Amino acid sequence: MTDQQKSVMQDRGTVRAVERALDVLLCFRAKDELGLTEISKMIGLHKSTVHRLLATLETRGFVRREQSDRYRIGWSILELTSGIYRSGDFSTVVFPEMTALRDRIGETVSLYVRSGFERIRIQAVEGIHAVRRVANIGMRFPLHIGASGKVLLAFCNEPLLDRMESAGALPNNFNKAEFERQLEDIRKRGYAVTFEEREAGAAAVAAPIMNRQNQVSAALSVSGPVDRFSEANLERFIVACVDSANLIGKVFPF
Amino acid sequence: MTDQQKSVMQDRGTVRAVERALDVLLCFRAKDELGLTEISKMIGLHKSTVHRLLATLETRGFVRREQSDRYRIGWSILELTSGIYRSGDFSTVVFPEMTALRDRIGETVSLYVRSGFERIRIQAVEGIHAVRRVANIGMRFPLHIGASGKVLLAFCNEPLLDRMESAGALPNNFNKAEFERQLEDIRKRGYAVTFEEREAGAAAVAAPIMNRQNQVSAALSVSGPVDRFSEANLERFIVACVDSANLIGKVFPF
DNA sequence: TTCGGTTGTTTCACACCATAAAACGCTGGT
DNA sequence: ACCAGCGTTTTATGGTGTGAAACAACCGAA
CATH class of the missing domain: 1.10.10.10 (Winged helix-like DNA-binding domain superfamily/Winged helix DNA-binding domain)
Structure with a gap:
């Protein structure tokens, strides 16, 4: 040793x-x-x-x-997992609202929380077009890629991006200034939209779920194939997603 | 110390x-x-x-x-849970078949495996009458109570009941001879039926899922309120449950 | 306010137990 | 028969997990 x-x-x-x-x-x-x-x-x-x-x-x-x-x-x-969602009333509030959102727009709805420098998909409701059931609940993704990751970063009070940089959690050719501008834009709009960022052919809309201390506690996302994220649909998705995220944030004691 | x-x-x-x-x-x-x-x-x-x-x-x-x-x-x-069902093709075979069984009969379908002297509900599909989503996947129950527990005991090759007895895992006033007769009956029929055994007002049908070495690897159960387990329905439930269990056992490499 | 009774946290010396190397059986491929 | 790889077991060594005790911070009661 x-x-x-x-x-x-x-x-x-x-x-x-x-x-x-x-x-x-x-x-x-x-x-x-x-x-x-x-x-x-x-x-x-x-x-x-x-x-x-x-x-x-x-x-x-x-x-x-x-x-x-x-x-x-x-x-x-x-x-141990059976009790993980019992915090407050996850199964009576969050899950039903996610299902309702899915029924409204038809696309896959996911819920992410941050853990360290990553995000974890802690719950998902499959879109009605889903051909196969992908049970990738619990999967981790980087924070700086994808709509929900950016939302978690944008609405985080602490200078998380700086900490990620000094910890080497960002790629070498990462354009931090440009990324900061994107985050600022997301903060202004209140949601994030990405096209084929994390996955080719996939698009996503994400909105922050804020807790009572006005900190972001989770991100709610709507995702699906890019061809269904047309101009007209996108507007609907954004409104529905933001609405649901707000509702969950009001009710759920994260 | x-x-x-x-x-x-x-x-x-x-x-x-x-x-x-x-x-x-x-x-x-x-x-x-x-x-x-x-x-x-x-x-x-x-x-x-x-x-x-x-x-x-x-x-x-x-x-x-x-x-x-x-x-x-x-x-x-x-x-860690996201990968737990990936053994073989759980999500492409077992889960769809459980859902199909639920759609056929309308009642809650559960899958149990044995772990030590208990059984664990590793997957469930809610019945169409279910008013609230009970996410008690992962919950443990005794082996000697309930239809699926008895199935797991009945079709187990080793003398599990003896080991439970010597380990003190059985209640004091446990009638072992009577229980052995029940297990023998279940072995003869190929399935188990219980009324209000584990839970008041609830009935269940369970059938074993056998692997290629002809050992029981899991138990598939259909459960619901006793009043829907009438004579006529019961026969349908049994046939459907046994069929699905056989099918899963043939396809799934447990 | 001042207590007493809770928490969670930190420190520290000692005995104990986790460690990795090596040797062992075993299986399967060549 | 051989070798290569696996999982298992054993062993001496000193690193390290341990619990008592002291500490700090909180809360409600007197």
Whole structure:
């Protein structure tokens, strides 16, 4: 163990073994079936260490093994998610309003929150045109790409963009001045619109959900294929999305 | 630390600190907002220990704090769930078939797997009569109560009931001989029917989903108010449920 | 205001336990 | 038969997780 590692791990007030175990769990974001050696390479730990961590995770149901040598996320994770939306009355207010918005405009409605320098899609209601059900709830995306990311950045009180820059969370050729102008525009309008930014062929409208302290707590977005985001539709989408976001922000105690 | 504790923790091949951290996480099954001292009382650890564990969990996004002193489950949990159904093609086979079954009969369709001495509802499609959306996916129930629990027990190759008995997972006044007869009956019929067993006013039909090794891998259930489980309907429910379970078992590589 | 009783937070010395290397069995491919 | 890769087990070492105690900040009661 190097001196650098030593000095880093000194006095952080955290438990190293636990951090490593959680890192093992987070490996399953990338792939939903992993072998022991595979994991040990991903996080740079010794096989035996990972083995013990996995055994520990298994006793509590956080990982499971299907046949013999392949590990998967365990069912305990599900138990914890069932309570995640219970904050206040997520299921009686937010989800119904998202569904109503989807029914009004027909496109996919998503809800994002910020976590660190990323955003997480914490809930989604599929558009009526959706051919396949993509269950990518929980997925992370960068903050600086996509309508809802920009909304979360634009209405954030702290100088988040600066912190991202100094943390190296932005690409090298990132035009910060231009981006700041975009954010200013979003703040003025009260919503964001993007075309084929995060995904080719896709467009999105996003509006901020503000809490009572007038801080942005989430972003509500409407997204779908660009060809359905015509001039006429776009106006409808914007109005509907902003309205729903305002309504949720008024009612929901984020 | 007592000698008893020492001897217990010897040679388990697991990491104590990690087990404790996971126990902290599992506290959020009972309540979705907890204070530090509250947790420390629940699992019998010192405040400072829990504090360090929570700080560690927070760095990886497994818990979050809303205002200052209240802890909640973090968003990282959501990231892990998104991949949980990806085993094989859960979303393209199992979920559509469950939805189709619901559309055929109108009642709530649930999917359970066994985890230890309990069953977990890993997916559900609400019946058309459902007034409120109950998002209790991930919820645990005993194996010996309810139609799907009995199915999981009946078609389990190992002597699970014996192990439950010796582990004290059964109530004191449990009539094991009678229960064994019920299981034998379920094995003969190929499905289970219960009336007001787990919940007052509710009835359920459940059928096993068998994998290629002819082991039960899950239980599919149809449930609703008893008054809709009349003689005539019941027959339809049973046939439809068994059919869907067979279909899923054939296609899905559990 | 001044208490007492809560919180959550920080510090610190000591014993303990997590660690990684190495050796082990096992399986599958060549 | 061989090798390469896997997961598992064992072991000595010293790093590190631990809980008591002291601390700070809050709240309601007297």
